[in-house]
Amino acid sequence: MQRQQFLRSLAALGLGTLAGTARAQATRPASIRLLVPYPAGGAADQITRLVATEASQVLGIPFVIENKAGAAGMIAAEAVLRAEPDGATFYVGANAPMVINQAIYAKMPYDPAKDFVPVAGMGKSPLLLVTRKDLGAASVAALAEQARRQPAPLSMGSASSGNITHLAGEYAASQLGFKVMHVPFAGSAPAIASMMGGNVDIMFDALPSCLQQAKAGRIVPLAIMDGARFPQLPEVPTLEELGHKGLHASAWFGIVARAGTPQASIDALNRAVNTALQRPELAERLRNIGAQPMPGTAEQFGQFIAAERRQWMPLARTLGVKAD
Incomplete structure (x- = not known):
């Protein structure tokens, strides 16, 4: 009985420590593909590459980063939705494609709240x-x-x-x-x-x-x-300390999956990202480029995205911001 329970526990790890079992070989992809909806060199690209490098070491399989910019992140999102939900292809979600687009585009090719599920936060700035x-x-x-x-x-x-x-x-x-x-x-x-x-x-x-x-x-x-000065720019004040209360905004980036992706794949990738974010070396590299780690469960990342929708979607409509 104990042996059967142990084997079931191993099988539940999906992408994780199952390399030695037949089930692991069947569910473990040869690589993980991350589609970044912005060009190389920007915040999304830098944060994704830093986190992916460490998470790849945790999982023991390579991560392939693809920059697929255009249409406020929707081109890359559609590409992920066309891929099989097999735990091999994921999307780097951010403020616009996961939240703001719904408020400024009359029509979208996907529903970010229904077509994607949260996997793991990576970083915000x-x-x-x-x-x-x-x-x-x-x-x-x-x-x-x-x-x-x-x-x-x-x-x-x-x-x-x-x-x-x-x-x-x-x-x-x-x-x-x-x-x-x-x-x-x-x-x-x-x-x-x-x-x-x-x-x-x-x-x-x-x-x-x-x-x-x-x-x-x-x-x-x-x-x-932000609410506090950034350590690498100590002489630059916050808008709040200049008297403009509540003027806080951050760009954030995390991994989401096409709905229908196996839960074992989501859980394993979440664990790998969180393990990576706990490494002091990665946290320091993120801070050096101006980002803060975003650890947490998939559920917590989903709650964060929902809170962002409650904040920014009504504001976009109030300001009358539309896609140019």
């Missing part, structure tokens, strides 16, 4: 208000005053329409008392590159894709959209 060097605004107050004085609105880059860098930027600008002209890009990396080229005035960007440029002085950091 507060947004940083940055400007191009030659804009001439050295503080949030100076930026708002300049924006109100000039006849044309400031141009605001974003990682795509509906991205948190879009919606939070629109919201923050409205609270700071000025208007912006939204300029969407296919990811944060090209948006920041355009800003450094003098083509975009401001951006509310996730730290991993702008931190190094801000530290190097290639763009000007003005404020963090």
Whole structure:
């Protein structure tokens, strides 16, 4: 009886420690494919690659990262939904494709609440208000005053329409008392590159894709959209300490699966990601790029996504934000 219980326990591990049993060989994929809905170099890509490297070591199988940008994350989402729900293909969910798109697109090719199930959070990063060097605004107050004085609105880059860098930027600008002209890009990396080229005035960007440029002085950091200053930019205040209460926003990234994916695969990948996030080396690497680990169960990640929907979807509708 004890031997049978032991074997059943091993079988329940799915992707985990079952390599030596026949059932493990049948359910264990040769590799895990993660589709990232944004280009290489941005926050989603950096966080995914760091976490996947460690989680791959935990599981003992390779992770294949595919950057499939476009349509505010919906192209990659559709690709995952076309794949077999066999525990080999997963989607890197984020604010826009899992939450905001529903509020700004009249029609979507999928329902994120029904067609996907949560697997594991990976990391989140507060947004940083940055400007191009030659804009001439050295503080949030100076930026708002300049924006109100000039006849044309400031141009605001974003990682795509509906991205948190879009919606939070629109919201923050409205609270700071000025208007912006939204300029969407296919990811944060090209948006920041355009800003450094003098083509975009401001951006509310996730730290991993702008931190190094801000530290190097290639763009000007003005404020963090969080409750505390970021250790690698200690001189940059939060919007809250400047008197703008409640102006918090973070880009977040986690793994979701197509509905119907075996629970054993979901549980095993969740365990691998959480084991990876508990490693001090990974936590330090995430902090160094401007991100915070997001450990927890699949259920907790699902609850987090539901809370994000309650916060951002009504706000998008109130602001009248639509896909450009």
